[in-house]
Amino acid sequence: MDLDIAGTPLSTRDEECEPLLSVKNLRTEFDMREGTLLAVDDVSFDIQRGEIFSIVGESGSGKTVTAMSIMGLIAPPGKIVSGSIHFDGQDLRSLSERDLRAIRGSEISMIFQDAMTALNPVYSIGDQVSEALRRHRGYNRKESLDAAVEALRKVGIADADKRIRDHPHEFSGGMRQRAMIAMAMITEPKLLIADEPTTALDVTIQAQILELILKITEEQGTSVLLISHDLGVVASISDQMMVMYGGQVHESGSAEQVFTDPHGPYTWGLLASVPRLDSDLGKVLDHIPGRPPSLTDRPPGCHFHPRCMQSREVCGLDAPTRISAAEGHDVLCHFAAEPQWSANRVLGVAHEGSTHER
Amino acid sequence: MSDSTSTPAHTTKSLDPILEVRNLTKHFPVTGGTVFSRPVAHIRAVDGVSFQINRGETLGLVGESGCGKSTTGRMIMRLLEPTSGSILFEGTDTKELSHKDLRQLRRQIQIVFQDPFASLSPRMRVENILAEPFHIHGLHEGRKTRSQIVDLLDAVGMSSRHLKRYPHEFSGGQRQRIGIARALALNPSLLILDEPVSALDVSIQAQILNLLESLQNAFNLTYLLIAHDLAVVRHAANRVAVMYLGKIVETTERQALYERPVHPYTQALLSAVPIPDPAKERMRTRILLSGDPPSPRNPPPACRFNPRCWKAKDICRETEPVLEQTSITELGHHAACHFPEVAYGVQAGTSGTENTSTTKPSS
Numbered sequence: 001m002d003l004d005i006a007g008t009p010l011s012t013r014d015e016e017c018e019p020l021l022s023v024k025n026l027r028t029e030f031d032m033r034e035g036t037l038l039a040v041d042d043v044s045f046d047i048q049r050g051e052i053f054s055i056v057g058e059s060g061s062g063k064t065v066t067a068m069s070i071m072g073l074i075a076p077p078g079k080i081v082s083g084s085i086h087f088d089g090q091d092l093r094s095l096s097e098r099d100l101r102a103i104r105g106s107e108i109s110m111i112f113q114d115a116m117t118a119l120n121p122v123y124s125i126g127d128q129v130s131e132a133l134r135r136h137r138g139y140n141r142k143e144s145l146d147a148a149v150e151a152l153r154k155v156g157i158a159d160a161d162k163r164i165r166d167h168p169h170e171f172s173g174g175m176r177q178r179a180m181i182a183m184a185m186i187t188e189p190k191l192l193i194a195d196e197p198t199t200a201l202d203v204t205i206q207a208q209i210l211e212l213i214l215k216i217t218e219e220q221g222t223s224v225l226l227i228s229h230d231l232g233v234v235a236s237i238s239d240q241m242m243v244m245y246g247g248q249v250h251e252s253g254s255a256e257q258v259f260t261d262p263h264g265p266y267t268w269g270l271l272a273s274v275p276r277l278d279s280d281l282g283k284v285l286d287h288i289p290g291r292p293p294s295l296t297d298r299p300p301g302c303h304f305h306p307r308c309m310q311s312r313e314v315c316g317l318d319a320p321t322r323i324s325a326a327e328g329h330d331v332l333c334h335f336a337a338e339p340q341w342s343a344n345r346v347l348g349v350a351h352e353g354s355t356h357e358r
Numbered sequence: 359m360s361d362s363t364s365t366p367a368h369t370t371k372s373l374d375p376i377l378e379v380r381n382l383t384k385h386f387p388v389t390g391g392t393v394f395s396r397p398v399a400h401i402r403a404v405d406g407v408s409f410q411i412n413r414g415e416t417l418g419l420v421g422e423s424g425c426g427k428s429t430t431g432r433m434i435m436r437l438l439e440p441t442s443g444s445i446l447f448e449g450t451d452t453k454e455l456s457h458k459d460l461r462q463l464r465r466q467i468q469i470v471f472q473d474p475f476a477s478l479s480p481r482m483r484v485e486n487i488l489a490e491p492f493h494i495h496g497l498h499e500g501r502k503t504r505s506q507i508v509d510l511l512d513a514v515g516m517s518s519r520h521l522k523r524y525p526h527e528f529s530g531g532q533r534q535r536i537g538i539a540r541a542l543a544l545n546p547s548l549l550i551l552d553e554p555v556s557a558l559d560v561s562i563q564a565q566i567l568n569l570l571e572s573l574q575n576a577f578n579l580t581y582l583l584i585a586h587d588l589a590v591v592r593h594a595a596n597r598v599a600v601m602y603l604g605k606i607v608e609t610t611e612r613q614a615l616y617e618r619p620v621h622p623y624t625q626a627l628l629s630a631v632p633i634p635d636p637a638k639e640r641m642r643t644r645i646l647l648s649g650d651p652p653s654p655r656n657p658p659p660a661c662r663f664n665p666r667c668w669k670a671k672d673i674c675r676e677t678e679p680v681l682e683q684t685s686i687t688e689l690g691h692h693a694a695c696h697f698p699e700v701a702y703g704v705q706a707g708t709s710g711t712e713n714t715s716t717t718k719p720s721s
Contacts, residue, residue, distance in 0.1 A: 058559040058560055058561060059559055172650045173650070174650050175650070202422035202423055202586065202651075203422070203586070203588070203627060203630040203631055204422065204626060204627060204630045204647045204651075205422075205650065206630065207629075207630035207644055207646055207647075208646055208647070210632075211644070211646060229559070229560055230632070231560070231634035232631065232632030232633055232634050233632050234634070235632060235633065235634045235635055235636045235639050236632040236633075236636075236639040238636070255636045256636050256637065259634060259635055259636050260635065260636070260637065269561065270560060270561060271634060273560065273561055273563070273564035274560055274563070274564070274589070274634060275563075275564075275567070275587075275589040275590050275592065275593035275594075276589050276633055276634060277588065277589050277592060277616065277628065277631055277633055278633050278635070278638065279593075281592075281612070281613060283593075284568065284571075285564040285567055285568055285593065286564070287561065287564035287565045287567075287568055288561040288564070288565075289565075291529050291531060291559075291561070291562060292559065292561070
């Protein structure tokens with residue numbers, strides 16, 4: 001019996017078992033003239049080592065501000081009001097700007113949607129890809145450029161030794177995205193935050209870039225926080241995910257759980273409203289009426305209730321509490337646990353799951 | 359679904375072309391020179407494109423950026439002059455129209471643009487935006503027009519209380535509705551939809567797609583839907599033409615194109631579109647094309663897809679394949695490929711017939 005008591009804390013203290021990133025009850029606000037805008041409202045999630053975690057949501061749902069909060073890049077009028085962000089055993093919110101800077105671009109790096117604006121047009125690709133090594137790892141110019149050639153080769157840039165002298169405008173869109181990935185991965189970060197990394201790209205290039213992100217993060221054991229509005233992209237590479245709506249986490253779980261057994265009415269509305277290659281021809285899209293709420297003026301009660309086909313009186317009055325639909329699968333909805341609810345859901349979209357064999 | 363080769367009723371019932379495009383080309387000069395600018399090269403944005411659209415149907419024109427799909431749409435609107443080729447609307451060549459007749463033509467063909475933030479003047483109220491087409495065509499008749507404008511707003515799901523507002527007061531979806539109302543103002547028969555939903559949020563896209571569908575039925579409209587999103591085109595179009603570097607590489611009825619594509623580019627494109635279902639995604643084999651699409655300034659010789667194609671042989675670099683019905687396709691299913699081969703199930707992720715060697719991402 002005492003063995004048990006002695007044994008348990010030991011194994012849970014094991015570094016490998018702890019999540020790489022743990023965000024608890026994060027609230028980020030922006031003070032605007034129109035009032036306080038609560039962009040991130042009580043958001044909690046963990047990212048395990050080596051895992052791909054996605055945040056999916058529409059514009060204004062709070063997904064990018066969540067990522068910016070983790071990076072410590074929230075500037076006035078925005079501020080993190082409460083919550084904790086633990087990364088690799090450190091409390092990021094308690095760190096000084098100087099210590100944070102040592103982590104950003106070294107342990108946590110970020111890639112963006114638009115590589116053309118993320119890269120500096122006046123510096124060569126080689127300078128930019130290698131900068132983090134000079135800044136964070138004390139490499140000299142020669143060493144860092146050699147590493148940049150290697151990094152560019154890894155992301156599939158042909159003639160990397162010559163191309164490091166090119167400037168961003170001499171690269172195509174797909175190549176710029178590759179260069180940005182090389183730049184982010186050159187310090188072998190533990191966490192890569194990818195904010196809509198393929199949104200500006202054509203589908204055939206998107207497929208290449210997703211494949212590359214999968215390959216390179218797997219090789220280096222990097223965790224990924226992927227932010228996307230594209231349900232297909234999220235389904236194709238995520239392990240875990242959460243759906244955000246109006247600054248809150250609407251539903252979270254494994255990609256399997258959320259896509260094949262969605263419990264949140266917004267999640268299933270979203271899934272039913274996208275045209276997809278495997279749906280029945282001639283099917284009418286079940287669109288969600290209305291539009292996403294303004295963050296300064298969110299509806300009372302459940303923020304989704306004005307658009308929800310299933311909403312009842314209580315939805316406009318009380319904020320819902322999180323309900324567990326299954327192990328690791330949580331939903332923010334008053335009725336997600338009701339059997340009746342599931343029946344409606346099956347009639348709604350979930351039939352997508354049953355049309356598997358066609 | 360395999361037994362029902364029937365297409366939606368309105369496609370098969372009439373083969374009444376409202377628009378016919380023959381051998382359309384558009385070459386943009388690239389100018390150079392130190393003192394006097396002179397053309398040094400040409401961007402062959404559209405290079406010999408032919409298709410027709412039948413009354414009441416939706417033709418989807420898909421392709422990646424730079425393939426010439428929007429340029430084609432703009433030439434049909436006569437916003438751009440074609441370098442060569444002809445555009446026949448209701449049987450008459452639009453090139454031969456007088457200035458006055460061209461105006462009439464523009465009433466018949468209208469366009470809806472991608473970006474509802476850029477295509478509406480920020481300084482005009484909704485009522486003026488919608489009255490403008492009537493003014494331009496000298497059709498403004500005071501009160502009657504005002505009631506027509508209210509009807510238009512009603513048709514796109516908005517109301518007369520929006521009349522006095524400015525575009526910035528609306529969301530993206532509402533602005534796109536206003537753009538659609540403006541396009542409908544003069545009762546056109548053909549609408550060119552240039553990426554009508556790609557700037558909108560996911561939950562709003564479906565609203566606009568459903569609206570376009572109901573408007574098509576209500577006003578007997580014909581659509582040319584230009585889009586890069588293959589799932590959107592599959593949802594909305596009756597027939598589809600796939601463009602690559604200024605040329606159509608494959609065209610046929612929707613069902614045949616998505617279920618039995620024969621051109622390698624179409625196959626690669628379809629296999630690249632992710633499906634929101636992790637289980638299906640795991641089963642799919644993706645055809646990864648190496649490299650980027652080449653520049654239309656210097657397109658590869660013969661088959662333009664040959665540098666990225668896993669099937670390319672010498673003939674692909676020497677002789678340009680013709681867009682025609684192939685030995686293995688049905689009537690009306692045209693493809694420009696020397697080695698056409700049906701691939702079943704590329705879209706759904708069930709395995710295809712051929713073993714497409716998955717090329718590693720470039721290098």
